[in-house]
Amino acid sequence: MEISEKLRKLLEEKREEYLKPLMELVAIDTQDLGHGIAGGREKEGQEYFARLLQEIGADEIERDPMTEEAIQRCLKEYEEGNPGHNYEDRYNVYATFKGADTEKTLMFNGHMDTMPPGDLSKWDNPPHKPTIIDGKLYGLGSTDMKSGLLGGAMAVKLLKQAGIELPCNVKITSVCDEEGGGNGSMQAIMSGQKADAVVVCECSNRELIAAHMGFVFFKVEVEGKSNHSGEKWAGVSAIEKILKIIRALEELEHEWLLRYKHPLLPAPNLNIGTIHGGTAGSTVAGECYFETCIHYLPVIMSYQKIYDAFTETVEAVAKSDPWLREHMPKITMYQCGGAFEQETTDPFVSAFQKAYSRVEGHEAKIVGSPGGCDSRLWKNIAGAKVLQYGPGKLAQCHAVNEYVPVEDYFQAILVYANLILTYGKTQ
Incomplete structure (x- = not known):
């Protein structure tokens, strides 16, 4: 019997054994609080995961406490970091399973934290009561991203149960505070965690994500x-002055739309997400502010290019206005993350396609993602070859009644297990 079919048959026989840990992990509240600034509840989930990794037979398990020092160092050296978060009782968990080739390491990376559930009255079932209906496992974190995080560990377990030796080292990194901007993977990288190739196990709709926007x-x-x-x-409306700035930024966005293209990603965009100003309809607004998120393309655009273009546009409007020239707008950059792109000609991509084909019978569609994730960190800072692949769809992330199709979870386990074999034997 071919190895991939042997793995499929074994997983089918032990479905409940492999589904149980996902149900149990979804039942644990591991939410970020205030995007990590107010802390996080990952501890119980990390302890559960560490016990599971030990049961599978990890050769090494490490708990790495989150520190402000590591995030500040990452920010200073790589322009990536979200300082000032509360790290009480928050730590990453790393596990290493040693393989035949100890010089080669494949990593599966995922985050333990989830977003808060929001308005509980909108959930059909309690967010931490995992429920399966029509083949879908409902619960907070089911797609984002406990099914993906567990998938890597379960792939190692499946190979071990099948009596198949790991051809290379396999590392599992379960990080905190991803929803706070990726601080957990920054902590891991600053602590020396590395691999030749990394699978970021975020949901991907059974497609292979080789690029994402910054x-x-x-x-x-x-x-x-x-x-x-x-x-x-007799007054000066801060709202009207803000509108002048926004119109200029819309022109900047239009220029980007015409200039920058990418084969896997949408055009760059600038979204005015909030605007706040004034106190009453009968009062000229004495103050106003807006918040915006800019999504930009890898390689041909950069953080510095975005920062300079944005600030220069705002300042140009201010300098052309008599009031603003004397009352310059205050500009604050408060969160950022780089763009990511993996060269699709790399042997790691070929190994992944071979593994995927063994499970699905055809190669995966290679796409880009408008949303950023930790892929950028493992590629841009750690220098690994990186692909994003995991169970579920982006539409289920941060959504009420979040769910993951159970078959997506099992399919990911099989793809990951086959990837360990194909990549481990790649020269």
């Missing part, structure tokens, strides 16, 4: 002069 968040604050609207001419 992102930069800005806040722009404008001061006006407040007074009664009956004498509007």
Whole structure:
């Protein structure tokens, strides 16, 4: 019997054994609090996962406490980092399974934290009560991303149960605070975690993600002069001044749309996500601010290019306006993450396609993702070959009644197990 069919048959026989850990992990509350700034509840989930890795037979298991020092160092050296988060009782878990070729390492990376559930009244079932209906496992974190995180560990377990030796080292990294901007993987990288190739096990709709967009968040604050609207001419509306800036930024976005193209990704965009100003309809707004997120393309665009273009556009508007020239807008960049692209001609991509074909009977569609994730960190900072692949769809991330199709979870386990074999034997 071919190895891939042997693995499929074994997994089918032990479905409940492999599904149980996912149900149990989804039942544990591991949410980020305030995007990690107020802390996180990953500890119980990390302890559960560490016990599971030990049961599977990990040769090494390490708990790595999150530290502000590591994030500050990452920010200084690589322009990646979200400082000022609460790290009490928050730590990463790393496991190493040694293979025949100890000089080669394949990593499966995932995050333990989830977003908060939001309004509980909108959930059909409690978010931490895993429920299977019509082949879908409902529960907070089922897609984002406990099924993917477990998938890598379960792939190792499947190979071991099948009596198949690992051809190379396999490392599993379960990180904290990804929803806070990726600090957990930054901590791992700053602590020396590395691999030749990394699978970021975020959901991918059974497609292979080889690129994602970068992102930069800005806040722009404008001061006006407040007074009664009956004498509007005596005041200065901060809202109207903000609108001048927004119109100029829309022109900047239009320029990007015409100039920058990518074969796997949509055009860059600038989204005005919030705007706040004024106190009453009868009062000229004395202050106003807006928040925006810019998504940009890898290689042909960069964080510095975005930062410079944004600030120069805002400042140009201010310098052309008599009031703003004397009351310059305050610009704050408060979160960012780089773009990511993996060369599709790399042997790692070929090994992945071979593994995927053994499970699905055809190669995976290679796509890009508009949303950023930790792929950028393992590629741009750690220098690994990186692909994103995992169970579920992006539409289920951060969604009420989040679910993952159970078959997606099992399919990912099989793909990961075959990848260990194909990549481990790649020269």
